[in-house]
Amino acid sequence: MILPATREHLGYRCAKENGQMRYLPPHGAASWKIELGFLAEEETAPVREKIGRLLGADRIG
Numbered sequence: 470m471i472l473p474a475t476r477e478h479l480g481y482r483c484a485k486e487n488g489q490m491r492y493l494p495p496h497g498a499a500s501w502k503i504e505l506g507f508l509a510e511e512e513t514a515p516v517r518e519k520i521g522r523l524l525g526a527d528r529i530g
Contacts, residue, residue, distance in 0.1 A: 484490055493499055508516060 491499065
């Protein structure tokens with residue numbers, strides 16, 4: 470199941486302006502490939518720090 474989203478953190482307006490919106494007709498279909506993984510608890514600290522740096526840089530710029 471894919472739920473409606475606002476295109477990451479940049480939002481609906483940005484996606485619309487960049488031509489990245491797709492609409493499906495009633496009973497239409499689309500497919501996506503999603504790749505994900507899991508971290509052990511001891512592996513999360515570096516990832517959390519990186520996410521914090523990325524979000525901080527985005528909020529400044």
